[in-house]
Amino acid sequence: MERNTVKSVLLALVVSPAILTSAYAVGGAKPKPDAETAGTKSTPAVDRVKARGELVMCADPYNMPYSESTPEPNGLDVDIAREIASELGVKLGHYWWRQTSGRRSVRQLSEQKCDVFLGLPVSDDFVKGSRSMVFTKPYYMGGFAIIKRKDSKVASFDDLKDKKVGVQMVTVPDVRLATEGVKRSLHRTPDSAVKAILAGEIEVGVLTSAAAGWLAKKHGDKLEVLATTRQDFAYPMGIGVNKGDADLRDAINKAIDKIKADGRIQKTLDKYNVRNLKVGGAKKKSDASPATEAPKKEAAADPANEEGLFGTNVVADKKNIKRGKNHYKQACYKCHGPNVISGNPNNLPDLRTFKGTVEEYVGIVLAGRMSTNPSSTFNMPAFGEEGNIPYSMEEILQMWVYIQDQPKPGSAS
Numbered sequence: 001m002e003r004n005t006v007k008s009v010l011l012a013l014v015v016s017p018a019i020l021t022s023a024y025a026v027g028g029a030k031p032k033p034d035a036e037t038a039g040t041k042s043t044p045a046v047d048r049v050k051a052r053g054e055l056v057m058c059a060d061p062y063n064m065p066y067s068e069s070t071p072e073p074n075g076l077d078v079d080i081a082r083e084i085a086s087e088l089g090v091k092l093g094h095y096w097w098r099q100t101s102g103r104r105s106v107r108q109l110s111e112q113k114c115d116v117f118l119g120l121p122v123s124d125d126f127v128k129g130s131r132s133m134v135f136t137k138p139y140y141m142g143g144f145a146i147i148k149r150k151d152s153k154v155a156s157f158d159d160l161k162d163k164k165v166g167v168q169m170v171t172v173p174d175v176r177l178a179t180e181g182v183k184r185s186l187h188r189t190p191d192s193a194v195k196a197i198l199a200g201e202i203e204v205g206v207l208t209s210a211a212a213g214w215l216a217k218k219h220g221d222k223l224e225v226l227a228t229t230r231q232d233f234a235y236p237m238g239i240g241v242n243k244g245d246a247d248l249r250d251a252i253n254k255a256i257d258k259i260k261a262d263g264r265i266q267k268t269l270d271k272y273n274v275r276n277l278k279v280g281g282a283k284k285k286s287d288a289s290p291a292t293e294a295p296k297k298e299a300a301a302d303p304a305n306e307e308g309l310f311g312t313n314v315v316a317d318k319k320n321i322k323r324g325k326n327h328y329k330q331a332c333y334k335c336h337g338p339n340v341i342s343g344n345p346n347n348l349p350d351l352r353t354f355k356g357t358v359e360e361y362v363g364i365v366l367a368g369r370m371s372t373n374p375s376s377t378f379n380m381p382a383f384g385e386e387g388n389i390p391y392s393m394e395e396i397l398q399m400w401v402y403i404q405d406q407p408k409p410g411s412a413s
């Protein structure tokens, strides 16, 4: 049942070079007040919602513990949206949409299918990358937390060094723990990681706190989720509204204050066994400057742990490059050009000059991309197991090593 849904894809997306290599503390960032609308008195979006009698949320019909269209329990995002709607004096309405692709899902909001999109990371990076939205204040601290069997002695991230840690592939902990030299057990879904813990194959995992809490609840008293996480694994969760609806954002902020103060948020989190994470303990790299961080990565490249990218067996050898070339010809060539040389009228990016990291590349390929060129009719579809076009992680990484192998523009050939 647990899929690589929008929540985990979005968290994968925020693994941008900025987060990996800069001093951004992804936790604790505040949404910026919208300068254009601050101080205006008119409330067009609030009036629209009130006239309709409904605050409509975009939500996935099968994505517990966040949302589910079946009768109670509806999921924590739905329950919280219902409290907010009642504070605004309206009912809660739904626009159900399977959120398997991050970009396409969030687009439902800009296409005005709904008024609010809950459960978005209000981190600096994500906020900056979302041009069509403004964000409320966070309603709880989400992110990634340690889940373990109750009899395990693990008490903090410091205790993970000599353990094999269950992670969901291409999420923030997967990438960060890998660069820190921690051994990982890779899983496609949180469910599978939890099964491995229950079966005794691994002792601990680092999963989204929501999935971890919900799965721990399902397995009675065998599992426990730790309440404290690392700064760089903490993501304040907020609500996205369309930029033109900043008045609605302000009204929702007031509602969040109220339902936080009277305990309704905590009660909802408890219902689904989701921790409102605390940040503490070793601060790891989040406070370091990019310059002081760089050597750390080198130290983590442990030769005894020789493996390919992302824990797959993909390394940049002839075989993988050749396979990558074949996949590229099938999947990417039409838009990004033959031999990775872009020259089409839509001016799509020339991937030879892509400056991002492999993590960012994978995030883009899994989620797809809207063109930033208003006259372009090409948008990039989502690839990957859950995307519109099925490619495995290995195949996506083979394309990466192929792209990296191409001569850069301007170099002698």
Ligand code: HEC
Binding pocket: 328, 331, 332, 333, 334, 335, 336, 348, 349, 350, 351, 353, 354, 355, 361, 364, 365, 369, 370, 371, 372, 373, 378, 379, 380, 381, 383, 399
């Ligand atoms: C249907 C057209 C289409 C296909 C097919 C396609 N892309 Fe894209 N790609 C785009 C568009 C559009 C963008 C965003 C351009 C922009 O930012 O305006 C993009 C952006 C990217 C970027 C980010 C580039 C940058 O510099 O920011 C990467 C990386 C990428 N694509 C990789 C791939 C790979 C790998 C494949 C094949 C698996 C692929 N794309 C297939 C249309 C496509």
